[in-house]
Amino acid sequence: GDSVTQMEGPVTLSEEACLTINCTYTATGYPSLFWYVQYPGEGLQLLLKATKADDKGSNKGFEATYRKETTSFHLEKGSVQVSDSAVYFCALGSGYALNFGKGTSLLVTP
């Protein structure tokens, strides 16, 4: 069945460092791919999405490219801020339900 695998955390970075969170997927068909972010004590917020191969989603300085050949959707940001500290979830949507990875916790220190 469809599934998502994302790198385990926690990831700790200094402010202004570069971020990459790896996400790979297994799916039949042509799913949509998403990154959601969860701040402490809050629900999930959509960060970005891509609906077909080679699409690039971007928001708030974060980017991810839908790579069909490597079945990947890695999240990147060139310069992280303390306010980016959160848990990041990669998700795959095909049909109705979203399949989520286990989440990657990011802590950015001043």
Added chain:
Amino acid sequence: DTGVSQDPRHKITKRGQNVTFRCDPISEHNRLYWYRQTLGQGPEFLTYFQNEAQLEKSRLLSDRFSAERPKGSFSTLEIQRTEQGDSAMYLCASSLSGRQETQYFGPGTRLLVL
């Protein structure tokens, strides 16, 4: 657009009690979803509605769980005879069906069963 809202935000109950959660979706959205999230895990799909029809239920949704969406607006999720293993965050999401469908999540209801 006020977003998806859920009530209550927190619930503490004793084992064996019944609990009910409410979700109000974004007003024009015709699809509504329930997910469960345990500590350190991603959300897991429980069930979804298109308008008032419940179209799919996960095997995670035991007989003690029931969900409704009367009139295709708000939804309720009831857990009967709660067990300690039911302790989790219950998330509701809504979407507008279509090719670029995106689910928007509420803040969740955190349930603790003692």
